[in-house]
Amino acid sequence: MKPCIQPLSWIQKAGLLLMVTLFVTACSGGRHSGALIDTSRSSTPKTVGSASTPTMAEGSSSGGGSFGDESSMVILNRAVKELVQEIRFINPSAVPAKFDAEKLIALLQNLKLEPNKSASRYERELMLDYDATKGQEHIKVMSLLFKSHASIPVNYLGPYNITPFVDEVKLKLLHEAAHIFGIGTTEKTDHEARQWAQSFMDQVPYNNLLCVFGDSNEEY
Numbered sequence: 001m002k003p004c005i006q007p008l009s010w011i012q013k014a015g016l017l018l019m020v021t022l023f024v025t026a027c028s029g030g031r032h033s034g035a036l037i038d039t040s041r042s043s044t045p046k047t048v049g050s051a052s053t054p055t056m057a058e059g060s061s062s063g064g065g066s067f068g069d070e071s072s073m074v075i076l077n078r079a080v081k082e083l084v085q086e087i088r089f090i091n092p093s094a095v096p097a098k099f100d101a102e103k104l105i106a107l108l109q110n111l112k113l114e115p116n117k118s119a120s121r122y123e124r125e126l127m128l129d130y131d132a133t134k135g136q137e138h139i140k141v142m143s144l145l146f147k148s149h150a151s152i153p154v155n156y157l158g159p160y161n162i163t164p165f166v167d168e169v170k171l172k173l174l175h176e177a178a179h180i181f182g183i184g185t186t187e188k189t190d191h192e193a194r195q196w197a198q199s200f201m202d203q204v205p206y207n208n209l210l211c212v213f214g215d216s217n218e219e220y
Contacts, residue, residue, distance in 0.1 A: 069115055072149035075162060076141065079169040080108045086204050096199040098181045103137075107177050112138050115146045122187045130176040132185075139176045145169075171197050 087101050095101075112131075119129040119142050127145035131138050149169075153160055174197035179185055184193030 068150050069146050070150075071152045071154045072146045074154040075149055075152060075165050075169055076111075076145070078162075079166050079173060080111070082166065083108055083170050083173060086200075090200070090203055094203040096196050098178075098183060098196075099200070100181065103181075104177055107137065107139055107180065108173065110138055112140045114140050114142050116143060118143045122190075128172050128176045130179050132180045132182075137180045139173060139180070145172075167201070171201060174200055 084105055087105055090101075119126045119140065121129070125144050126142055127148065129140040129142055131140065149165065152162060152165055154162060171194075175193045178193035178196040181196075183196050184190045
C-alpha cells in the first residue's frame with residue numbers, strides 16, 4: 001500500500017513561509033558576521049570572533065594549552081553580538097527612557113579592553129567602567145572581568161550552558177551604557193542604571209530567541 005501523503009494547503013504553506021521568514025530575519029542582524037569589538041583602543045589588540053573555536057585535537061592555542069583571556073573573550077564577544085542584534089529588533093515603543101540605538105551600538109562595537117588594568121567606583125573594584133567625556137564616550141572592560149570569567153568552559157564539548165554568563169555580561173554592558181546616557185551616575189542613584197539595563201533585557205523580542213535558543217558556543 002502506498003503511503004498517503006497529503007499536499008499542504010495554501011494556509012499551511014503560508015504559515016511555513018512566515019516561520020522561515022521570521023527565522024531568517026531574526027538571524028540576519030550580523031550575529032555571525034565576524035568581530036564586532038573594535039580593539040584599536042585596546043592595550044592588547046586581539047582579533048575577536050573571526051575564527052571558529054578550535055577542535056580538541058587542535059587545542060586552544062598553538063601550544064595546545066589555553067590563553068587566560070580565551071573564555072572571557074568568547075563570552076564578551078557573544079554578549080556584544082547578541083545585544084547589537086537585540087537593539088536592532090527591539091520594539092521602539094518598549095525601549096527605556098533616553099534610549100539611543102545608534103549610540104548604544106557604537107559603544108558596544110568600540111569597547112576598550114583593559115585586561116591588565118583595574119578600576120574602582122565607590123571603593124569597590126569594577127568589571128566594567130565608562131568614560132562619558134563628550135565625543136570620546138566608551139565602555140572599558142577591566143581586569144576583573146577577564147579574571148572572573150577565565151575558568152568558564154567555553155570549549156568543553158559536554159552539556160554546559162554558558163548563556164547565563166553571557167546574559168550577565170550583557171546586563172553589565174547595558175548598565176555602563178546607562179551611565180554614559182546620564183542615568184544613575186551617583187552612588188545613591190546607581191540602582192537606576194541597573195533598572196534601565198534590566199528594562200531593556202525584559203523587552204528582547206521573541207523572534208531573536210530563535211537564534212540563541214541552541215546556545216551554540218562554537219559560533220562565537
